[in-house]
Amino acid sequence: MSEAAARAAEMVAAVRDDPERRLGLAARFYEQRIDGRSIRAYRRAEVAFMRWQIRCGVLRADGGSPWWRAVNEALLRDAAEADLLCNGAAGSPTTRSVDAWLAFLRAPEPARWYRAHNASIVGGYLRHRDLVDGEGPLERFFMDVALLRVLYAHCLLIRPRLALGRLAPLGRVLGDPRLRGADLFLSLGDVLPDVYPLAKVGIEKVLADENYLSRIMDYGVIVPRIAQLYRAAADDLGEPELAGLCEGDFPVYAWPYEQRHVWRTDRSPLAIALARALVGPPPR
Known part of the structure; x- marks a missing residue:
């Protein structure tokens, strides 16, 4: 293991069981300046999402989620x-995602941030x-x-025509991680519940309780593009x-294909149809 990889692993291990210190490690990454320019604005969505993780308890050492903790560690470590x-430690990038973060640090810009963050x-x-x-x-x-x-947010900036169809010119504003518009897709506070583990309620109730505007965006714009979003990202x-x-056309990382009905809805049909008409069909 290289010096850089070993030191990174030590840094993450030191904060592993303290969610607030995890947040501090993530935030400090963005306090540096690159060629005299601050990159602090890039941290907004990542920090907001980590605050949700702390609030609902998934990062707790006792009673938290092993899965969320592990995925968060991957991001922190990379x-x-x-x-x-970038600051002179010996070694070479150990993963493709570390290489992507290096590319961002050497020339910070939104598309490079998305590639680094989403690769991790x-x-x-x-x-x-x-x-x-x-x-x-x-x-x-x-x-x-x-x-x-997060894949949709990635495409807003990098492949706006896929993400927004006729409204593609809005992609640079809605997708820029430094701006408030990106919070709609990256902070996920309007999508994910604030408690872990979740109460034992049925999936239908969860779907029924979804924020109205989120439902329109999810089912009217994002869902028709699912397969293309995954391939593009x-x-x-x-x-691969x-x-x-x-x-x-259905995500199957953790949710079974046999229960794919959740990615379709009969709620708010007029508003969803209007959103689809406004944006247009996904490109083939």
Whole structure:
């Protein structure tokens, strides 16, 4: 193991059982300046999402989620290793995601941030799929929802025509991680519940309680593009396994294909139809 990789692993291990210190490690990455320019604005969605993780308890050492903890560690470790390498520590990137973070640090811009952040998230998803079975059914559903949202946010900026159809010019504003618009897709506070583990309620109640505007966005714009979003992100991240987390038009990382009805709805039909007409069909 290289010096940079070993030191990054030590840094993450030191905060592993303290959610607030995890947050501090993530936030400090963005306090540095690159060629005299601050990158602090890039941290907003990542920090907001970690605050949700702390609030609902998934990062707790006792009673938290082994899966969420592991995926979060992947992100922290990749960024820490890249930071160390960029600042002179010995070694070479140990993963493709570390290399992506290095590319961002050397020339910060939104598209590079998405590739780095989502490479770490996808890498964590793929490496820790063995932990999925330890989670409840609703927790597994939200794993797929969270992944779909970050892939969509990725495409807003990198492939806006796929993400927004006729409204593609809005992609740079809605997808820029430095701006408030990206919070709609990356902070996920309007999508994920604030308690872990989830109460034992049925999936139908969870879907019925979804925020109205989120439902319109999810079912009117994102759901018709699911298969294309996974393929596009897999290509852009150089992670072919990612495309296999979607079967047909349905996410299947943790949620079974046999229960794919959750990705369709008969609620708010007029508003959803209007959203689909406004954006247009996904490109073939």
